Amino acid sequence: MMQLYPSPFNTCDFFVDFPSWLPLHEWLPSVFQAYGDCSIKQWEFLTLDMPQWLIGIFAVYLVVGVLVLVSQGVRVRHKYFS
Template sequence: MFRALKTVSVQRWPWLVLALSALLLLLAGLYFQYQLNYQPCIKCIYVRVAFFGIMLAALLVTIAPKQAFLRYLGVCLGGAAAVYGVLQAHELVNIEQVLASGGFTTCALFANFPTWLALDSWFPALFAVTGTCGGVDWQFVGLSMAEWSRFILAVYGLIHLLVFISQLTKPNKNPYL
């Protein structure tokens, strides 16, 4: 399995599919924000940053997927973004559960990006915080947007882990095995 995965990882199309899937999820978030008026909280913005990081990492590998350095860099950056996103989404799920049980909790009202990466200042339409944490305005098959984000980011993280492990194997001579 790992040899086949390594063979696939040196091709451009899987990375484009990964980047496209993350882009579609980002666009879905923007649709919820600007068309359905579900305003993102700080945790939502951090989850959005994770999807953005996965997309950028995949695009980085797309430049030259046969170059091991770019592939390792993209896999590590994408995996780190996925883990970061899972942690942020998990915190948001916890906030949602506390509020649903009648408790009280709050989160920051402003993003805490480093000055060298002030995404909320550079791209406010994408990364500005306009809502508060904990409101469950949308559900699909019983899961909130935060729970779906946590699940999807965990899948992305698993994919990145498997691709990372596959890089330690020798590729198949026959790419169809």
């Protein structure tokens, strides 16, 4: 949603502000690189960007979690083992 209607007042920093004892931007610059413009799409796979994929992944985890909780409360009786 942020890419569709970017705010002109909301910008990202051009410089990272990590502590001096943990310079992640120097150790892994490809991961912690500051781009400066949050409205630019940085990553896209199968026409979906990162927030859209994360919503889908969250929905799958939520369904799996609910199924696990429901299955813990259901006891199956086997007529051969009772």
